[in-house]
Amino acid sequence: MTTDGPMKIDSKAVAQEFLDSFDTFLFDCDGVLWLGTHLLPSIRETLELLNSLGKQLVFVTNNSTKSRAAYTKKFASFGISVREDQIFTSGYASAVYVRDFLKLEPGTDKVWVFGESGISEELGLMGYECLGGSDPRLDEPFDHKSSPFLVDGLDPAVRCVVAGLDSKINYHRLAVSLQYLQKGDQVHFVGTNVDSTFPQKGFIFPGAGSCIASLACASGRTPTYCGKPNMNMLNTIVSAKKLDRSRCCMVGDRLNTDIKFGVEGELGGTLLVLTGIETEERALEVSQEHPNPRYYAEKLGDVYELTMR
Ligand SMILES: O=C(O)COP(=O)(O)O
Numbered sequence: 350m351t352t353d354g355p356m357k358i359d360s361k362a363v364a365q366e367f368l369d370s371f372d373t374f375l376f377d378c379d380g381v382l383w384l385g386t387h388l389l390p391s392i393r394e395t396l397e398l399l400n401s402l403g404k405q406l407v408f409v410t411n412n413s414t415k416s417r418a419a420y421t422k423k424f425a426s427f428g429i430s431v432r433e434d435q436i437f438t439s440g441y442a443s444a445v446y447v448r449d450f451l452k453l454e455p456g457t458d459k460v461w462v463f464g465e466s467g468i469s470e471e472l473g474l475m476g477y478e479c480l481g482g483s484d485p486r487l488d489e490p491f492d493h494k495s496s497p498f499l500v501d502g503l504d505p506a507v508r509c510v511v512a513g514l515d516s517k518i519n520y521h522r523l524a525v526s527l528q529y530l531q532k533g534d535q536v537h538f539v540g541t542n543v544d545s546t547f548p549q550k551g552f553i554f555p556g557a558g559s560c561i562a563s564l565a566c567a568s569g570r571t572p573t574y575c576g577k578p579n580m581n582m583l584n585t586i587v588s589a590k591k592l593d594r595s596r597c598c599m600v601g602d603r604l605n606t607d608i609k610f611g612v613e614g615e616l617g618g619t620l621l622v623l624t625g626i627e628t629e630e631r632a633l634e635v636s637q638e639h640p641n642p643r644y645y646a647e648k649l650g651d652v653y654e655l656t657m658r
């Protein structure tokens with residue numbers, strides 16, 4: 350039995366040691382705090398405990414379906430008060446990439462969005478006009494002779510396709526997105542996140558990575574993914590919040606995004622919770638495919654429940 354393997358938070362002593370080790374906690378959302386509209390047990394109490402201990406809380410989600418502003422409302426609906434500047438999404442990270450790395454010109458260059466409002470809203474705040482996305486005309490069955498996105502030709506101002514999770518994925522959206530991707534170097538290809546699956550209460554559904562893979566397959570192109578575990582996203586957060594990495598802990602439910610993000614970003618620690626995608630077996634498994642977390646717990650709420658014992 351090695352003492353270097355992941356440590357399970359299953360006693361008051363380990364919970365206390367965990368809390369003492371960090372000043373800032375970066376929380377993944379889906380599978381850690383909630384599953385859809387279902388708040389996981391003792392989450393509010395855990396966040397209140399951390400706040401009362403003077404810890405800094407940051408929320409880092411690969412879910413691009415909502416903007417940061419919309420997330421503050423989702424938190425409020427659970428009775429949790431979170432400021433917009435505490436939230437980072439893969440939609441926002443993608444918009445930052447369009448602005449700071451691709452350097453597209455707001456007001457001139459346009460973006461075709463395959464995904465939900467969380468992408469277009471963040472790009473819109475930076476001054477980019479977005480096409481596609483949740484435009485209801487894309488809900489119509491696809492006919493290339495009548496699609497309003499094709500009959501007058503493609504918009505030559507579109508310089509980038511940003512693709513993410515889209516619960517309204519259909520052939521019309523895929524077909525038009527592919528037309529833009531076929532323009533090669535003229536149109537960049539950005540993916541919000543690689544997550545193959547998406548946890549909901551009692552179900553595992555297809556994730557953004559599975560939607561984006563369809564476009565990647567059809568176009569023969571590989572997108573640049575901007576969400577966790579991309580280090581640009583972490584660097585944006587570290588500089589915006591002036592974080593000391595050694596005192597930060599990344600808390601997540603997925604090894605190849607959340608835990609990789611924390612390990613590659615050289616954060617002080619990582620905590621894997623088992624309320625979303627991964628199992629205890631996977632947490633402990635030694636594999637080339639993914640790193641192991643420093644800590645793991647059945648659920649995040651155990652930190653509160655064990656501390657209060
Ligand atoms: O939407 C996703 O793919 C996952 O979102 P999460 O990073 O909050 O788990």
Ligand SMILES: [Mg+2]
Nearest residue numbers: 377379380602
């Ligand atoms: Mg998650």
